[in-house]
Amino acid sequence: MYDLDKIFYYAEKLGVDYIDVRIHDKIYENIILDNGVVREYSINQTRGLGVRVLIDKYMGYASSNKPGEDVYKEVVDNAVKAAKAMRLTGFESRLYPRRTSKDKVVSEYRIDALDIDSEVKLKILIDTYKATRSVKGVVSSTIRYGYERDHRIYASSWGDHVETTTRLIGIGVYEVAKSNGVMERIWDSKSSIAGWEFIEGIDWQSFGAEVAELASKASQAPVIKPGKYTAILDNEIVGLLLHEAFGHATEGDIVEAGGSILRGRIGKRVASEHVTIVDDGRVKGGFFLAYDDEGTPKTKTVTVEKGILKSYLHSLSTAVSLNGKPTGNARCQDYSSPILVRQTNTYMEPGDWSVDELFQDTRSGVYIRGRGAMGGQVDPSIGTFTFTAGPSYIIENGEPVKLVRGVMMSGSILETLKNVDAVARDLVVRTSVFGGCGKGGQLARVGDGGPHIRVRNLTVGGGR
Amino acid sequence: MYEYMLRLAERIFRSLNKAGIEEAEFYGSWGRNIVLEISNHRIKTATIRELGEYGIRGSIGKRVAGLASTDLNPNPDDIAERLKNVIKASPEDRDWKGFAKNYSRGVMARIYDDRISDIDMDSAVELLRHHMDLSVEEARRNGAEESLVAEGMMSIGVGGVVVANSDGEHLYDEYTSLSTFYIVKSKKDGEESSFTVFYMDRRLNEERLRRETQRGGEYSVKFIGAKPVESGRYKLLLDQYNAAMFMDVVLEPAFSALNVQEGRSPLKGKIGAEVIGEGLSIVDDPSIDWGIGSRSFDDEGIPTRRKHIVRNGVLETYLYNYYTAMREGKKSTGNGFRRSPASPTTPQATNLVFESDKKWSWDELVEEIDRGLILHGMIGYWMSNPVNGATQATVTHGFLVERGEVKHPVKGVVIGGNIYEWLSRNLVATGRELLKVGSIFIMPLLIDSVNVAGK
Numbered sequence: 001m002y003d004l005d006k007i008f009y010y011a012e013k014l015g016v017d018y019i020d021v022r023i024h025d026k027i028y029e030n031i032i033l034d035n036g037v038v039r040e041y042s043i044n045q046t047r048g049l050g051v052r053v054l055i056d057k058y059m060g061y062a063s064s065n066k067p068g069e070d071v072y073k074e075v076v077d078n079a080v081k082a083a084k085a086m087r088l089t090g091f092e093s094r095l096y097p098r099r100t101s102k103d104k105v106v107s108e109y110r111i112d113a114l115d116i117d118s119e120v121k122l123k124i125l126i127d128t129y130k131a132t133r134s135v136k137g138v139v140s141s142t143i144r145y146g147y148e149r150d151h152r153i154y155a156s157s158w159g160d161h162v163e164t165t166t167r168l169i170g171i172g173v174y175e176v177a178k179s180n181g182v183m184e185r186i187w188d189s190k191s192s193i194a195g196w197e198f199i200e201g202i203d204w205q206s207f208g209a210e211v212a213e214l215a216s217k218a219s220q221a222p223v224i225k226p227g228k229y230t231a232i233l234d235n236e237i238v239g240l241l242l243h244e245a246f247g248h249a250t251e252g253d254i255v256e257a258g259g260s261i262l263r264g265r266i267g268k269r270v271a272s273e274h275v276t277i278v279d280d281g282r283v284k285g286g287f288f289l290a291y292d293d294e295g296t297p298k299t300k301t302v303t304v305e306k307g308i309l310k311s312y313l314h315s316l317s318t319a320v321s322l323n324g325k326p327t328g329n330a331r332c333q334d335y336s337s338p339i340l341v342r343q344t345n346t347y348m349e350p351g352d353w354s355v356d357e358l359f360q361d362t363r364s365g366v367y368i369r370g371r372g373a374m375g376g377q378v379d380p381s382i383g384t385f386t387f388t389a390g391p392s393y394i395i396e397n398g399e400p401v402k403l404v405r406g407v408m409m410s411g412s413i414l415e416t417l418k419n420v421d422a423v424a425r426d427l428v429v430r431t432s433v434f435g436g437c438g439k440g441g442q443l444a445r446v447g448d449g450g451p452h453i454r455v456r457n458l459t460v461g462g463g464r
Numbered sequence: 465m466y467e468y469m470l471r472l473a474e475r476i477f478r479s480l481n482k483a484g485i486e487e488a489e490f491y492g493s494w495g496r497n498i499v500l501e502i503s504n505h506r507i508k509t510a511t512i513r514e515l516g517e518y519g520i521r522g523s524i525g526k527r528v529a530g531l532a533s534t535d536l537n538p539n540p541d542d543i544a545e546r547l548k549n550v551i552k553a554s555p556e557d558r559d560w561k562g563f564a565k566n567y568s569r570g571v572m573a574r575i576y577d578d579r580i581s582d583i584d585m586d587s588a589v590e591l592l593r594h595h596m597d598l599s600v601e602e603a604r605r606n607g608a609e610e611s612l613v614a615e616g617m618m619s620i621g622v623g624g625v626v627v628a629n630s631d632g633e634h635l636y637d638e639y640t641s642l643s644t645f646y647i648v649k650s651k652k653d654g655e656e657s658s659f660t661v662f663y664m665d666r667r668l669n670e671e672r673l674r675r676e677t678q679r680g681g682e683y684s685v686k687f688i689g690a691k692p693v694e695s696g697r698y699k700l701l702l703d704q705y706n707a708a709m710f711m712d713v714v715l716e717p718a719f720s721a722l723n724v725q726e727g728r729s730p731l732k733g734k735i736g737a738e739v740i741g742e743g744l745s746i747v748d749d750p751s752i753d754w755g756i757g758s759r760s761f762d763d764e765g766i767p768t769r770r771k772h773i774v775r776n777g778v779l780e781t782y783l784y785n786y787y788t789a790m791r792e793g794k795k796s797t798g799n800g801f802r803r804s805p806a807s808p809t810t811p812q813a814t815n816l817v818f819e820s821d822k823k824w825s826w827d828e829l830v831e832e833i834d835r836g837l838i839l840h841g842m843i844g845y846w847m848s849n850p851v852n853g854a855t856q857a858t859v860t861h862g863f864l865v866e867r868g869e870v871k872h873p874v875k876g877v878v879i880g881g882n883i884y885e886w887l888s889r890n891l892v893a894t895g896r897e898l899l900k901v902g903s904i905f906i907m908p909l910l911i912d913s914v915n916v917a918g919k
Binding site: 030034035037038039040041042043044045046047048059060061062063064065066067068078079081082083085086088089090091093117118119121122126139140142176178182183184185226227253254256257258259336337338374375376377378379381382384385386387388406408410411412440441459460461 | 499501502503504506507508509510511512513514515516517519528529530531532533534535536537546549550552553554555557558559585586589590593612614615617619647649656657658695726727728730804805806807808843844846847849851852854856857858860875876877878879880915916917918
């Protein structure tokens, strides 16, 4: 274990103006049942020390997981070396002086899944696998279990000391079905900030069979005809769209770098009046982040209120450079990674339409579904996005009637958000233990969601 | 670090043996990297990162499991006990024939550049600053009124890998790597545009680095004024960068024997059949100097070798690791690589090299286009589907070509089709210049009848 007092004392002797320390210990249990065979059963442990120093406003990072009592000295020395090299670049960093944080937080759980017998876990996966293989047309079925216990200590020379432990658990299924020579794949999962009790509370066989049936039906479905559509987006795809296409452009470091289409637009209209977007570290269903990796409490940040851009997301450094306030969005993948500004749970606040009303009011169009969606990508500097949705439905006479596959939507995010003309009441936020958000080579657990919404004039293309 | 890892492996094997684990393999990797982060045309942070990690997989009978850790000072008896519990809980894999044996090296390539391993922090900062400035100069030369490198990073350093098994065999290797990506933004005539530079190499190849960073500057300006085109069917000219990205996502996974055996590859049952155009061949080649995928042994100690996957359009072999080869009573092709240290290997290509008999110049390819798009940049291509070959992306940097003439820049349209059609009946011609993009060596491809969803 690393001795914080020794680290601070050593750094002070080297003349650093500020130091913060991240000590990280994470365990990830991963089981992959591939067509009934355990392809992988692994337990991965990440453990190490990362430090950041400021010397004359120049910032340097270093990290190591080497063993040895004096390794901390090497790490601090390297951070000092890195900070001094920053003098060549002239980039000065200032940190927003916020109130000191001292806390210990453990996310809610009842049963630590590491205490559960491996056989019990495997039985659930095998039963789920059997349920998927009973579905006609399924040619391949992979069931995956993931459990993460992430323990972080953050301490700084300002006196911060925050210790957090977060548990995230889930099961996912990946189904490939074939019909008349056409193969289609669907991945879906359910995860929660919880312990083993989450797994016990869900009928995984029904879940697996549902996904397998959708893959089978999708393999028989036609490809959507490319063109412009009036679209109803479900909760899941709204979350994906907001996170990727909008959320990244609100991240302070991207704004600071000049890479965001939202730079200089605080107080301006960026979406229709129906749209309110928030970033919230503690929303039900999402990932749980009580403090960020700079020890700043994560609260609910309204980035867009009734279509008007209100705030970016900040770290201590971007809060200074962009004249904002820290929002608790400074995050790093692990001890070895530098701080980036990251989203936590991004979602749209619910409106006042019922989902039935949305369909009844939309005579024709497409109902774009998130289940089986592959994700999306955006160029935040110009706002162009592209998303591959899951199997979706053509809407005729106010009803989703015909399943279609290969749905890929694209457009400009600001134009798309301005074309939102109806928002339903049914807010759903989700997270995942199997993935997250990638940025700068780092992965962060996130959540996203929203209610059903309607978007006019959406470009939809498709593969074959 | 190599000796440390090897001693750690020996200590762990002794404990595994005591615990009754019959067979085991160890995979260790380590790295020391300088990572520089760019913001607003300045280097914002510098990081010196050292990481060592390892994985152990063990078996009892036909039950197998793995553990991985970054704890470099573990209690080997604890590891053995934990691994034994996980192995015992795993159901039997009837196809399990043990871990790979008879470690040796196959083809050799140069993968360690002293100029990278010896670089210090100040020199790394200078190197990046110089190339950022080259991008901006090139943007200005192409008419940009303002230009900067908005954000991105560079990582430069040394890595190593060691594989060992409980029979006392081991192999190790060390390599260097340089990777950089950053976004160049430019303004011209009141409009903004950007382009992402992305480059990886095993050596400090300043000529290529200059080419990439200057291209980033030039292309950050060239697409100003881009607009969508009408929906329809177009010819599509893929430059090497975008061709490589599609091949990496849609085609390469289909060659994996595991995906074939598990019903996730459209190439199942097609050995000996024509799967792409007869003028095209695809080679898996780990012997290329400075290739990102060049290795003398794979992640389970099997020697690597050069082989045709597809010769003149006909599928000759899938890519095998030890496990998938044993399932079919074959020899591994030396393509077993790991997703993470505790993962089993899965079959993956080393360097994928495309060969073609239709070698047209770039100008000849453009002249051949009656109505089409040239693709220089896209997003969302990674959502294409290797299970059925469905290929799609949104164009961010393209040109409309009519009757052989470039008309205007294009963005915001979705292209779609199927990779196997693109590489066979829809393939009009291939370009002359083979370019290394990551671990793929490919030429430009001109494809007919591509779906475009636009205005």
